[in-house]
Amino acid sequence: MPANKKYLSSNWQRFSKISAGFLGAYLVTISFHLALSIWIDRVNVIITSSFTGFMLWIALMIIAFLSKNGWKIWMVYLLLTILFSIITYLGKLYNPINL
Template identity: 60%
Template sequence: MPANKKYLTSSPWQRFAKISAAILGGMIVSVLFHMALASWFDHVVVIITSTFSVFILWAILMVLAFLGKNGWKIWGFYLLASIVFGAIFYFGNQTHPIV
């Protein structure tokens, strides 16, 4: 049974934004989140745990990217989250440098 046409994205740019946000944006946010955790907590434990939790978080973020109406807003949210996690990672490395 085919999908209902009214629920499909008609614009190719919106489709591109959603797909790229789901794949690239979700992975960037997932990895930066775990890097931020590793800079503040025991990095060995976080890295070992992240082998599974990065994939789970990435899958959740992929689903969330397709639930949104506007793909560019999803990209904006993912970029904002990446900047926040990148700042946490940066300041975590400044205060807790890994030897």
């Protein structure tokens, strides 16, 4: 018996969820840890990011697959990446000692 059509998503939604899960979650994870390393001790963040980065990436990937609309989750991930990139930029301006 085939699946009910109302529970199936289109190919574009499937593609956007998969790409947001892998690529978008990775971008958010890396930009978050870069922003953290500018404001906190860089060595400690790099050492702990090998563990916390993987856990954050997996959590964001699960959130992407659980969302109903893949394009909305892409927008959220891109906005978070831009926000963390701005925090990184401001950290380099106002906290140049930690470089």
